Amino acid sequence: MRKIKSLFTGLGLVKLLIYGFFLLFLIIPLLSVFLVAFTNEPINLFGSLISLEQLQTTMNQFKNATLDNFKSIFSYGHYFEGLINSLKLSFIVSIWVLVICIPIAFGIARTNMPFKKTISALVTVPLVIPTFISAYAFIIMFGRAGWVTYIYEKLGGEGMLIDPYSMTGIAIVQIFFFFPYALWPMVAAFKVSDISLEEASRNMGAKGWLTFITVTFPLVIPGMLSTALVIFAVSFSDFGTPIILAPSDLNLIVVDAYREISGFFNWGGAAILTVIMIAVAGFVYWLQNYMLKGRDYGVVSGKPKQVKLIDHKALTIPLSIFSGFVVIVPLLAMGTVILQSFATTWGKDPLPNGYTLDHYRTIFTSSLGNIQNSLILAAGALILSVVLAIFVSYFVVRYRSTTLDFMTTIPLIVPGIAFGIALIQTFNTAPLQLTGTAIILIIAYTIRRLPYMVRSTVGTMKSIKQDIEEAAVNLGASTLTAAITVIGPLMLPGIAAGSILVFVTVIKETSISILMAPAEWAPMSLAIFQNVLRAEYYSAAAMSVVLVVMVLVLQAIANRLSGRNGL
Amino acid sequence: MGSVVLEQLRKDFSGVTVLQNINLDINEGEFFALLGPSGCGKTTTMRCIAGFETPTSGTIKIGGKDVANLPPNERNCGMVFQSYALFPHMNVFDNVAYSLNIKELKKSNPLKKIGVYTRMLNSKLVKYPKEIEKKVMDILEYVELTNHAKKLTSELSGGQQQRVALARALVMEPEVLLMDEPLSNLDLKLRHTMRNTIRRIQQDLKITTIFVTHDQEEAMSMADRIAVMKDGEILQIGTPTDLYSNPKTSFIADFVGTSNILEGTVVSAENDLTIVQVGNQQIKSKMKKDKKEVQVIIRPENIIVLNGENDNYDNTFEGVIHLATYLGNTVRYDVKVGDHMLVVDTIYESGANIKQSGEKVRLGVSPERVLLI
Ligand SMILES: Nc1ncnc2c1ncn2[C@@H]1O[C@H](COP(=O)(O)OP(=O)(O)O)[C@@H](O)[C@H]1O
Ligand SMILES: [Mg+2]
Numbered sequence: 001m002r003k004i005k006s007l008f009t010g011l012g013l014v015k016l017l018i019y020g021f022f023l024l025f026l027i028i029p030l031l032s033v034f035l036v037a038f039t040n041e042p043i044n045l046f047g048s049l050i051s052l053e054q055l056q057t058t059m060n061q062f063k064n065a066t067l068d069n070f071k072s073i074f075s076y077g078h079y080f081e082g083l084i085n086s087l088k089l090s091f092i093v094s095i096w097v098l099v100i101c102i103p104i105a106f107g108i109a110r111t112n113m114p115f116k117k118t119i120s121a122l123v124t125v126p127l128v129i130p131t132f133i134s135a136y137a138f139i140i141m142f143g144r145a146g147w148v149t150y151i152y153e154k155l156g157g158e159g160m161l162i163d164p165y166s167m168t169g170i171a172i173v174q175i176f177f178f179f180p181y182a183l184w185p186m187v188a189a190f191k192v193s194d195i196s197l198e199e200a201s202r203n204m205g206a207k208g209w210l211t212f213i214t215v216t217f218p219l220v221i222p223g224m225l226s227t228a229l230v231i232f233a234v235s236f237s238d239f240g241t242p243i244i245l246a247p248s249d250l251n252l253i254v255v256d257a258y259r260e261i262s263g264f265f266n267w268g269g270a271a272i273l274t275v276i277m278i279a280v281a282g283f284v285y286w287l288q289n290y291m292l293k294g295r296d297y298g299v300v301s302g303k304p305k306q307v308k309l310i311d312h313k314a315l316t317i318p319l320s321i322f323s324g325f326v327v328i329v330p331l332l333a334m335g336t337v338i339l340q341s342f343a344t345t346w347g348k349d350p351l352p353n354g355y356t357l358d359h360y361r362t363i364f365t366s367s368l369g370n371i372q373n374s375l376i377l378a379a380g381a382l383i384l385s386v387v388l389a390i391f392v393s394y395f396v397v398r399y400r401s402t403t404l405d406f407m408t409t410i411p412l413i414v415p416g417i418a419f420g421i422a423l424i425q426t427f428n429t430a431p432l433q434l435t436g437t438a439i440i441l442i443i444a445y446t447i448r449r450l451p452y453m454v455r456s457t458v459g460t461m462k463s464i465k466q467d468i469e470e471a472a473v474n475l476g477a478s479t480l481t482a483a484i485t486v487i488g489p490l491m492l493p494g495i496a497a498g499s500i501l502v503f504v505t506v507i508k509e510t511s512i513s514i515l516m517a518p519a520e521w522a523p524m525s526l527a528i529f530q531n532v533l534r535a536e537y538y539s540a541a542a543m544s545v546v547l548v549v550m551v552l553v554l555q556a557i558a559n560r561l562s563g564r565n566g567l
Numbered sequence: 568m569g570s571v572v573l574e575q576l577r578k579d580f581s582g583v584t585v586l587q588n589i590n591l592d593i594n595e596g597e598f599f600a601l602l603g604p605s606g607c608g609k610t611t612t613m614r615c616i617a618g619f620e621t622p623t624s625g626t627i628k629i630g631g632k633d634v635a636n637l638p639p640n641e642r643n644c645g646m647v648f649q650s651y652a653l654f655p656h657m658n659v660f661d662n663v664a665y666s667l668n669i670k671e672l673k674k675s676n677p678l679k680k681i682g683v684y685t686r687m688l689n690s691k692l693v694k695y696p697k698e699i700e701k702k703v704m705d706i707l708e709y710v711e712l713t714n715h716a717k718k719l720t721s722e723l724s725g726g727q728q729q730r731v732a733l734a735r736a737l738v739m740e741p742e743v744l745l746m747d748e749p750l751s752n753l754d755l756k757l758r759h760t761m762r763n764t765i766r767r768i769q770q771d772l773k774i775t776t777i778f779v780t781h782d783q784e785e786a787m788s789m790a791d792r793i794a795v796m797k798d799g800e801i802l803q804i805g806t807p808t809d810l811y812s813n814p815k816t817s818f819i820a821d822f823v824g825t826s827n828i829l830e831g832t833v834v835s836a837e838n839d840l841t842i843v844q845v846g847n848q849q850i851k852s853k854m855k856k857d858k859k860e861v862q863v864i865i866r867p868e869n870i871i872v873l874n875g876e877n878d879n880y881d882n883t884f885e886g887v888i889h890l891a892t893y894l895g896n897t898v899r900y901d902v903k904v905g906d907h908m909l910v911v912d913t914i915y916e917s918g919a920n921i922k923q924s925g926e927k928v929r930l931g932v933s934p935e936r937v938l939l940i
Contacts, residue, residue, distance in 0.1 A: 468654065472665065474645070475665050475669060475735065476643075476669040477669050
């Protein structure tokens with residue numbers, strides 16, 4: 001009896017509310033989109049709960065359910081082509097990312113190559129730039145009127161060096177902007193791979209390069225494969241690049257899904273594409289975990305030794321030049337956007353014709369609303385994630401709630417566009433008609449970013465020993481008072497760092513914004529997207545610069561906070 | 568201050584029984600030690616009393632009152648955690664004042680409540696009332712920390728942190744003071760000082776104290792009474808001298824001090840003398856036992872090394888010194904007697920010779936000193 005009573009008071013009630021939240025806004029939408037893939041029209045689950053009539057309709061929908069959508073995927077039609085193209089793209093991107101990361105990672109982990117510090121610092125640049133801005137930067141560099149094209153023609157080339165509006169263009173943007181995700185894990189793998197084994201090999205007379213190929217390389221392969229899978233998933237879920245760059249004759253599954261729902265209102269088609277996207281992303285996630293299971297890579301047998309960094313100029317100088325080239329491409333892209341934002345006009349020339357602040361003046365007058373919207377939405381998501389993350393991490397750490405732990409990893413797997421479609425379908429009709437409101441937008445942002453926030457708060461929560469909380473209770477405090485006076489203050493640094501990251505990623509968020517934001521709540525990312533579509537490149541550039549600056553500043557604050565809190 | 572009574576206490580963790588049959592009757596003002604090897608359930612027992620674990624069955628009474636329905640924050644048990652569990656974001660004064668703040672919080676109106684909460688979050692913003700100030704400073708003086716009141720706890724040494732934890736528990740005037748291996752994080756010398764400090768405070772305040780330890784020396788030197796635990800059960804309760812001279816099992820004999828424990832068979836019991844066959848030796852004891860298979864227990868200091876003059880012991884054995892260890896005021900010999908190795912402690916008088924290994928010796932034990940279990 002006491003158990004049941006305690007379920008409805010205090011923390012028990014909070015736990016119920018959190019489960020309810022996840023059920024309503026994560027589990028049911030995913031389930032519902034799965035059902036729609038069979039029924040081919042939106043079903044109203046919440047309506048069925050309160051109205052018999054609606055229930056009847058829903059039952060009829062189920063009776064008429066077909067496998068048509070599933071069949072159509074495998075009948076080598078339009079959708080199938082989209083899936084295959086997307087898989088192909090992600091495959092190409094992950095292979096190329098591996099190829100370019102191996103030398104850079106090796107250079108950072110094992111050599112004293114020139115400019116190592118600078119290169120390591122600049123590698124983080126691509127991570128702060130949303131991909132739709134990178135994609136658009138590539139248009140103004142490589143497009144018909146881009147400065148790269150200008151130089152290319154001056155050197156005797158014909159047409160464009162690379163057509164940005166193509167599979168190659170998309171792949172190149174993704175490669176140059178996603179490689180940092182792979183780089184640091186690979187640097188780690190190179191650092192911990194068994195150095196004593198390598199030395200043994202060298203002692204037996206093997207040459208340096210032979211050791212690398214026969215010993216070092218095989219040791220880092222598992223780490224590399226799992227990294228490649230991460231890139232595969234990131235590329236497969238990326239919406240920003242394809243939506244800007246995919247030409248109309250190139251089907252990609254994310255773009256198809258977006259068009260089905262926002263162009264044709266084809267619920268069934270969008271649903272089946274969503275199911276496929278989640279299935280692929282889920283499979284990749286599973287595969288990655290499966291590969292890492294039981295493999296504690298980083299095991300150094302014998303005494304861990306300090307690696308002797310390689311100083312050979314013949315090796316380090318080429319490595320440095322190569323790394324520099326890879327790092328400079330995203331910088332040039334961002335530089336081009338910055339130049340464009342100050343340009344009066346910029347034709348097919350290496351530099352703009354003149355400079356002006358007009359574009360900034362324009363966005364700070366006519367587009368101020370978008371900036372405001374971004375800030376309000378991000379703040380809303382921040383508050384909601386802080387509240388959720390504190391309690392979720394409390395239950396995960398103190399009560400080892402594996403269910404909640406699992407639920408907060410689901411959003412990591414589900415691609416943004418898929419999650420957006422699921423929400424739109426589920427909350428499309430009364431009684432819970434939320435599609436097109438700021439609330440559902442904030443909830444969508446929150447759920448998508450919650451895993452990162454929870455990771456940060458769980459870390460801090462774990463560093464607070466349970467007996468500190470018990471000491472407070474022992475001294476007479478109720479659990480709630482203990483939480484306010486002891487746990488809260490101790491968690492503050494972790495919460496602050498995590499919430500800034502949520503804020504930043506919401507401002508950067510593309511897929512959810514483009515898919516779900518109503519006109520009156522259009523955030524900066526949607527405004528930039530629409531400007532690019534309308535070929536209003538100058539104001540898009542200025543807005544992009546504002547966005548990236550905001551992201552950079554906030555990120556720096558977050559790093560400062562989490563660095564100081566290095567418990 | 569009150570007595571603590573545990574009746575038929577039992578605790579299961581997901582089907583595994585870690586405590587059973589725990590019966591304790593701890594008097595008001597008593598210093599009571601729970602002694603046992605690691606993992607025997609001492610902490611669990613203490614956490615049941617403090618209310619952090621709910622017993623599977625059995626009753627707990629504090630001050631004569633059944634506390635089954637009292638949550639941990641209403642039990643008024645001052646607890647000193649093994650890790651001290653000081654609040655790292657508060658200074659020493661705020662740590663100690665915590666329970667007083669809580670008490671004020673409970674009797675305040677909503678507006679004042681906000682004031683108290685603010686003070687608990689940042690004591691610079693809202694001042695402490697005079698009574699709290701005085702109470703905290705008094706107890707800090709008592710544990711000799713007056714000069715450290717404004718320091719963060721991380722700036723203190725281990726011994727000082729320990730005293731903050733003690734002060735923080737004492738200031739709430741608890742019915743009973745619970746201490747879970749409070750000295751295990753201190754170095755040897757500090758541990759000895761803190762034993763005296765804790766004992767002195769306990770005597771001064773006459774506060775009922777339950778002290779958990781796995782160190783028999785600690786328990787013996789501090790406690791009025793000791794309960795020896797093993798595998799979730801209490802084996803014996805008694806005063807330190809009681810446990811030492813009349814251990815009920817060989818486990819206790821071994822755990823409480825050092826013992827020679829030998830397996831033997833009773834061959835005869837005439838008058839008041841029992842004769843036990845151990846290997847090819849016969850040992851006489853004044854104790855009576857109605858079973859045949861017994862364990863013979865002899866404390867090392869009760870074995871005398873004979874030097875030919877004082878030979879009239881009922882039990883004498885021939886042996887060879889295997890190892891001699893000099894321990895300051897005593898010398899410990901490991902002596903091989905037949906198949907057995909006996910530990911013998913002798914008082915070392917300065918100038919006397921220490922016997923070398925390989926030397927032959929005769930040992931004597933009086934039957935009064937031979938325990939049978
Ligand atoms: N929360 C728990 N869940 C499961 N088993 C526990 C828990 N707490 C303690 N135990 C088990 O109970 C036994 C007694 O533990 P404890 O009371 O901590 O022993 P002691 O303090 O004497 O070292 C141990 O075997 C321990 O593993
Ligand atoms: Mg313990």
